[in-house]
Amino acid sequence: MHSAPLIAKVSYRSVRDTIIKLDPVKDKNLIRNNRSKGKSTAIKDTVKIKGLKTLPSDTVRKNKNGITTELKYVSTDSSRADNVNKVLYLWGNARVTYDDFELDADFIKVDQKNHIVYASGLPDPKTKKYNNRPIFKQKNDKPLIADSLRFNYVTKKGLIYNAASEQDGNFLSGGTAKRLNDEEVAYSNVLFSTCDLPYPATHFGIVITKGIAEKHTIISGPAYLEIEGVPLPLYLPFGFFPKPDSKSSGFILPTFGEDQQLGFYLKGFGYYLALNDYVDLTTLGNYYTKGSYSITSTARYLKKYKYQGQLTLSFASTKTGLETDPASKDFHINWNHTQDAAAHPGTTFSASVNAGTSSYYQNTRADGAYNLTALTQNQLSSSIAYGKTWPGSLFNFTASVSHNQDISRKVITNLELPSFSLNMTTVSPFDSKDRIGEQKWYQRITVGYSLQGTNKLTNIPEAELFTAATFPKKLQNGFNQSVPVSLSLNVLKYFQFSSSFTYNERDYFQTIRKHYERGSISSDQTLVVDTVQGFRRAGDYSISTGLSTKLYSMVLFKKGRLKAIRQVITPNVSFQYRPDFSDPKYGYYNTIVSNATIPYPYTTSTYSIFEQGVYGYPGSGKSAGLSISLDNTIEAKMAAKSSDTSGKEKIIPLLQGFSLSTFYNFVADSLKLSAISFSGRTALFNQKLGISFGGSLNPYVNRVRDSISNGQIVRYANEINRYTWQDGKFPTLTSFNLSMDISLNSESLKHPDVARQQQVNTLATATKSQRDKLALINSDPNAYVDFNIPWNINVSYSFFYTNTGVTTTTTNTLNFNGDLNITPNWKLQYTSGYDIKAGQISTTSLSIYRNLHCWDLSFQWIPFGYYKFYSVDLKVKASVLQDLKLTKRKDYYNNY
DSSP states (O other), X not given: OXXXXXXXXXXXXXXXXXXXXXXXXXXXXXSOSOGGGTXXXXXXXXXXXXXXXXXXXXXXXXXXXXXXXXXXXXXXSEEEEEXXXXXXXXXXXXXXXXXXXXXXXXXXXXXTTTTEEEEEOEXXXXXXOEESOOEEEETTSOOEEOSEEEEETTTOOEEEEEEEEEETTXXXXXXXXXXXXXXXXXXXXXXXXXXXXXXXXXXXXXXXXXXXXXXXXXXXXXXXXEETTEEEEXXXXXXXXXXXXXXXXXXXXXXXXXXXXTEEEEEEEEEEEEOSSSEEEEEEEEEXXXXXXXXXXXXXXXXXXXXXXXXXXXXXXEOOSSTTSOXXXXXXXXXXXXXXXXXXXXXXXXXXXXXXXXXXXXXXXXXXXXXXXXXXXXXXXXXXXXXXXXXXXXXXXXXXXXXXXXXXXXXXXXXXXXXXXXXXXXXXXXXXXXXXXXXOGGGGOEEEEEEEEEEEEEEEEGGGTTXXXXXXXXXXXXXXXXXXXXXEEEEXXXXXXXXXXXXXXXXXXXXXXXEEOTTOOGGGOOEEEEEEEEEEEEEEEEXXXXXXXXXXXXXXXXXXXXXXXEXXXXXXXXEEEEOOTTSTTTOXXXXXXXOOSSSOOOOEEEEXXXXXXXXXXXXXXXXXXXXXXXXXXXXXXXXXXXXXXXXXXXXEEXXXXXXXXXXXXXXXXXXXXXXXXXXXXXXETTTTEEEEEEEEEEOEEEEXXXXXXXXXXXXXXXXXXXXXXXXXXXXXXXXXXXXXXXXXXXXXXXXXXXXXXHXXXXXXXXXXXXXXXXXXXXXXXXXXXXXXXXXXXEEEEEEEEEEOSSOEEEEEEEEEEEEEEEETTEEEEEEEEEETTTTEEXXXXXXXXXXXXXXXXXXXXXXXXXXXXXXXXXXXXXXXXXXXXXXXXXXXXXXX
16 A cells, blocks of 8 residues: 655745645636646645655554554655645555545545545546546445545544535535534535536536535525425425434325316325334325215335335225215225245245226226326236245245236136145156166156145125125036156157057035026926035046157258358157046046927037036047157258358258147047147248247038028038048138237337346345335336337237138237337337228327436327327436426326
8 A cells, every 4th residue: 555665855845735726627726737748736846756655754543442543545646745734745646545445536635634535526627527526435335425524534524515415315516515523514505416427517406505404304495496406495494314324204294176977176295104114004195075085005015135015095085976876986906925036945925916996997097197007907906926836845835825817807717715735756667776777668657746736716796796695606616636657768769659648537525506497387497506515536547659860851052151051850659548537437427418308309418527627627528549740840050150250050940830730539439530730830031020920720611501580590610520631622711810919119228138137136146235226117107218228119010810610800900019119218108909801900009208407308109099188297216205296198088
C-alpha cells in the first residue's frame, strides 16, 4: 500500500480548503492548475514525491479500546507532502482509509495535525461535469457521493456539498449537508426524491430548505415541491419524511370518480399492515354509490433461503340494473408459493392457485386494471403440489390438489381433493450388484410398481359446488396399482427386441347399476342409473412384444455448400394382446334389456359397472394384433461459410419428425384396421419458424344414410367393411391440424443462441433479484415494460379441419403481438388477431409507454369490441410511492 519513502527536503506552506460550488462553469477557477501538465490541482510550491509512505507522526493512533488504528492512503497519479504542517495531497484515484472510514476521490487533501480530510472531483472541460467525485463510506452505511466534502475522521463530523445518497428507494441530493454525529445530519436546500439521477438532473422531488436527518426520519423546516427544476406553489412549513429500514403500517388514500352503471366511487382505500419483517398485509376496498362494493386482501410473505409467496382473497358485490335487482356475488382467490430448492433437500412444495366465480373479472373490470388477458380468458386452473424423496430408497411420493374451471360454461371440469402417487424405481430382481461381466438375458428383466389414489369431482356447475348433495353423492374416489415387467435385448446386432407385461388393478368404493324404470311405455322408457356403495376391484393385464431398428440413407453432393442429406427411418412392429374383460366370468360388465315382455322388438346393451370410475375400467372386446409405427427424420449437412473462421460443418434439421401409426386387430369380426394417425414437426429460417401438423385417415368406405329424428331427416355416415383403396381411392382425411409460430426480436437476430439460452434459464436458477422482479411482474404484468429490447414480434397461425363423412368444419385464425421502441424512451405494444374464415378482427389492444426515468407515462387503448376503452396513466416508478399516480379512463360505462 506504501510504495516508497518521502523525500526529506521539505519546505511547504499550508493551503486553505475550499468547498466546490455546484456550478462547474462559475466555479472552475477554484481548480487552478491542470493535472495533465504535471502541476498540482489544489496547491503551489510543493515538491513532487515518487511514492507514498505514512507521515513521520500522527499516522498511527489508538482507539478507546486500545486497538491500533493506522491512516492509510494511496494514489495513482501524483502526490505532494508538507511535512512541516503535516499535510498530504493526493491526485488520481486517491484513496484514504482510517478505522471504519473509507474515502475515494480524484483529489484528497489530508491534514493530519487537525485530523481533517478534504476531497473533491474535477470538472471535465467538455461536459463541465465533475468526474471521479468523492465516494464516502463509514461502517455499514450505504456509500455517499458528493462534489466535495470536508471531514474530521476523529470526531466524525464534516461538511458535504451536493451529496447524493439512497436508502430504500429514497434519494437525497444537492445542497449542503453537515454531519453532526453518527446519527444526525443537518441539511440545507437538499432535494428529497425517488429519482436516482443526481441533482439538478432529478425530475421530481421536494426541496428541503432546512432540516435534520435522524436514523429513520428527516425533520424538515420549510419545503416545497419541484418538478423539472420548476418550483410549484405547494409549500409545507414543516414535515416529516421517512427513512425506513423496516416496514411500517399506514392508511392508503382512495381515488375518486364516477361510473355510469355503478355511480360515484371511492377506489383503492384501505390499510397496509406490516406484521413483521417476514409478512405484510394490504387490504383495499372499493365503494360505489349505487350499492356495489368490493374488498381485496393481499398477504405477502418471504423468508430468505426458505420460501416466498403471495395470497390474495377478493370479494365483490356488483349491483347493476334496477334497484330491486339482486347483486351479483363474486369471489376470487390467488395464491403463489415457491420454495428454495436448497431449503429442504428431498422435499418440494409449490402452489399456483387461480380460482373463483366465472363472472368475477368481468364484473370487476379485471380488478379495475382492464387487463385484456384476464377479461377474455376461458379457463382457470390451480395446483398445489408436495413431493418427497428418501435418500437411498427406491420410493418417492407426490401429492397434489388441483382444479380446472371452464368460465364460458360456468362448470368445474375437474377438482381433485387430493391425489397422490407412490412410485418405485424399476429394479432388476435377477441381477446381482457383484456381477462380473455382461448381463445375461434374464438379468435384464426389470420390475416396477406404482400406486395412485384420488378424490375427484368432474363437470360440476359452479352453483352446485358447495351444496350439501355434491360431495357425498358425486365425489369419486379410488386407487390404481400398476406392476410393469419388461425385457429389452439387442437381437442380430441391428434390432432392438422388447417385451412387456403390465398388470393394472383398480380399486373403487362405488359402482353403478343400470335398469329401465318399471311400468314405462316401451316407446318411451326411462333409463335409471343407481350408485351402489361397496368395495370392488377390477384387474386387467396386457402383453406386448416388438422389434425396432433404424434405417439410414444418405445422398452426397460434390458441389456447393450442401454436402449431404441424411434420412433416418425408425420402424417399430409389436404384437399386443388383451383379453375380453366384458366376458361374464370377470363380473365387470352387466347387460340390460329395454323391454323383456311380449310384444317384441326389444334391445339389449352392455355396460361396465365401473363406467364412472376415476381410473377408467377394463376394456371390452378381445384384442390381438399388430401395432405398426414409422418415424422419419431428415437433416442436411452444410459446409461452413467462407466468413466462418472455425470451419465447422453445420447440421440443419429439415424434418424433425414425421410419424405414422395404426393397429390391426386379427380377432375383430370386422373393421380390423384402426384409423391411420400421422403427425410431424419442423423448423425453418434457422429454427425461428416452428411448424407442426397432425391428422387422421379413415381407411374404410363411408356410406351416407338418412334417418328421421323429431320429424326431420338427419343424415349420418356409416362405415362398411371395405377399404377405400379397393375402390381406387385414398383413405379419407377425417381430421387435420396445422400450426405455425415465429418469435423474433433484435437480440435473437444478433445472437441466435439467445433464445435457446433463455429456455435453459428457469426459476430454480434465478437469483434473488431476478425472483423479486418476477414477483413484481406477476403482481402487475402491465407495469413492466422492457426498453432493453428495441423490438419484438410474435406471430402464430392455426388451422383445424374435421370431416364427419357428412359435413366438414374448419377454423382459420392468425394472431400476433409484440412491441417496438419508437425512440429509446418510447415503446409501442400491440396485440391483435384475425379470423380468416369469419373475416373478423379479434380483440385488439394498443399500448404506448414513455420512460420518464423515475416516472412512467402509459396510454392503453382497445379501439373496438365489447371491452373498448382507453386509459392514460402517469405514475412514479418507486415502490414506496406506487400509489402516487394520475389516471384518466374512458369506456362505454365510465364517465370519469
